[in-house]
Amino acid sequence: MLLTSTYDVVLSMKIVLIGYMGSGKSLIGKGLSEKLQYQFKDLDLEIESSEENTINNIFSSKGEIYFRKKEAAVLSNILQLKENIILATGGGTPCYGNVMETLNTADNVITIYLRTSLPILTKRLFLEKEHRPLISHLRTTESLNDFIRKHLFERSFYYNQADISISTDEGEVDKMVRDIIAQLF
């Protein structure tokens, strides 16, 4: 980074939550934002408002590749903002293109992996799969479980590169927020 004036030195933090669908990124992100007084952003919502369309419709009308490009572009804009931000990403965000590398090498970005076990993800996601285009077609808990097992295995390569990793299998949101803050500062 080339510093052109003293004002450029003013640092703004981006705390980026990554993890599989249903790992609690939005819930924990909101909790962290309240405690730290950082602005909260949800990448999926930012994409929806920029496209004026739902994630489901973007997937079905424009396809996943279009969505991934848009996702990376919206993320890059957020990373350039000057405010302190807690960002909840989508489950696939760090796993495409060079996103994880960008997060790892960006100044003032801390990544937190919200780690959730397969049985808990299956239970949570079975109840709320309809608005998630990648899993909405899976009709039984067995087929959902098989899908998540394979998908999580592939994605863990990226998730495991996060600066901090915390289990979200059990515990109150407040407690997880406190644990994350204790690791951050």
Ligand code: S3P
């Ligand atoms: C996706 C996760 C979703 C959303 C899109 C794709 C994924 O976000 O970005 O449906 O690839 O895992 P959540 O993790 O917030 O559900």
